Amino acid sequence: MSNAYNRPDQLSPELRRRVLDTARRLGYPGPDPVARSLRTRKAGAVGLLLTENLSYAFRDPAAIGFLEGLALACEDAGTGLLLVPANPEREDVASVHRAGVDGFVVYSVPDDDPHLAAVLERPVPTVVCDQPDLGTVDRVGIDDRGAMYELAKHLIGLGHRRIGVVCMRLARDRNDGFVTPDRQHAAHFHVQRNRLSGLAEAFSEAGVDWSQVPVVERFDHNMASGASGAAQVLDRDPQVTALICTSDVLALGAMTEAGRRGLRVPHDITVTGFDGIRAGEEAGLTTVRQPVLEKGRAAGKLLLDTNERSRPRSVNLATELIIGKTSAGPRGGAEERWFGP
């Protein structure tokens, strides 16, 4: 039977025809994919674990880019891509246990996420993305710390010393508000922790007391969060000359808030982002561009690469500092004078 479907060369055409005929007559719907998977130990799909609600993946431009790249790699290999529902609110990891997949890609989850732990217990290859190097599984990421350090150096060169920061969530608990240095240091999101640490290092080197810098955290990642985060920073210290956001989406929201307050960007205030999404590009945002699509594709390639893997591989992709139209010297600062009246 199995041979009739999958191995036509093993039997005579005549028998094959007869088998298939009676199969159809009996209403046999073709080999069951699950039974096949059990026997062959191949599911023909890779699982994607996201910390956010599944639907969030389709709302964040950077996540969409990552998905596109990952889908590209899956497509090339002819495997399916299973989006695993991992509600961050619940501790329920059953969805991870139930996922019939040949491997997992884990995208930007907090390092203490129970879903991540559940994935690592599964005896299948795994690639983590935007996570710390676990040493046991493959990793894809960028140098968040170095990239942010470079961006900070740019701002310092422009003369900024009094700054504010708006960042994404730092842990699984909701904490919309100012962030203590302790919380920054202990952040469970690798990406955010390293971006903040890059900033802290650069500004500390420039003589800024980092513990006095207002850093505001937002749980939800959307423009509204960027706007309200910027508002909170500006309420605390209206004198800041630059708002550094750890994502473009937040930065776009921050620009909205600046406009609402009559602050011109970059004349009155500098705003920077991170990611290099399309909307930011159109707004001329100063940011760090990271190859999100390539990141997804690299993750997929790593996972689906059947070659002998000696030890876990770690891939760092290159980023690019984009100097846009949203950064300039502080009001009355050095840069300003070159063009000013």
Place this chain on the structure above:
Amino acid sequence: MSNAYNRPDQLSPELRRRVLDTARRLGYPGPDPVARSLRTRKAGAVGLLLTENLSYAFRDPAAIGFLEGLALACEDAGTGLLLVPANPEREDVASVHRAGVDGFVVYSVPDDDPHLAAVLERPVPTVVCDQPDLGTVDRVGIDDRGAMYELAKHLIGLGHRRIGVVCMRLARDRNDGFVTPDRQHAAHFHVQRNRLSGLAEAFSEAGVDWSQVPVVERFDHNMASGASGAAQVLDRDPQVTALICTSDVLALGAMTEAGRRGLRVPHDITVTGFDGIRAGEEAGLTTVRQPVLEKGRAAGKLLLDTNERSRPRSVNLATELIIGKTSAGPRGGAEERWFGP
């Protein structure tokens, strides 16, 4: 063993602990999801079939919205979402056969697609989206024909009689160029066929000879296609007063091309789209808004609804005509005079 993991009430805590202990000691990685699926006849996932390359789904705003809605529904039900790789170039339907899923959602594929046929042969519930009503499976869609008819009536009311059309691919073969009425009528994409037919009906009623209207088809769905399609129409007949596009993406491209030719929208030429995507909204595009997210959610709900289903259900969602800033009366036409000098 199974009970220790899944049915703690069936055995004493002491035994459970002992079982789990030795399991860990033996390096048992937990129940195998595939074997479980085979036994319980539940895969815990639904499959999504797209006609395009998988990665396309993450590039088209309307598709992204649909995916978001579908993901929302899956999330609510705690099921995974398997993206089935169905390369339209190849006739290879193995990916459909290999997909271990409890049901399929089929999104906007040509009605003669072999992948669709393969899905319908599988003994699992199916929901088709933006497809003709097959009578045998659930369906979700909109009244493409009626919506486009209404949009056409709006343009006719403005005074447009000399129009051009840019549409998406009408069949599986690439045919970038003008479309004969025959090909329009025989289009294998339900959505495109009905939108064109709505247009044809409205303009015929207004005394326009539809067979003389330039209709240009583009295989790839992106802004560049919209631009080149518009160019082809305008080259054929520079006198057209309105460019009707069957999607917002194409319309945005058409507007780019108009600008390139020094044509002001809507003063010199009217451009309309279909879908109601964000970028179109920002551009003030006259279009038909369809609830893409709701469409995805409805498809998921229909599929995951375990209630007794009497006969296949068919859901039509409401659309809304959006009169934007890209439509006005033709040059020197009636509308123009009201505001003109």
Place this chain on the structure above:
DNA sequence: AATTGGTTCTGAACCGTTACGGTCCTTTCA
């Protein structure tokens, strides 16, 4: 005629789980 070689076909084992029914032991009540 017996051996060899090759092809086609059949049957059984196995993949890892869950569902089900049976055994055994303990408790309860007449």
Place this chain on the structure above:
DNA sequence: TGAAAGGACCGTAACGGTTCAGAACCAATT
């Protein structure tokens, strides 16, 4: 004290394929 009832535990049979060993058959060679 004995029978009935109930709970805990265990063994086994599917689920539906794939794979592989070997049987059966036929033709060619010795």
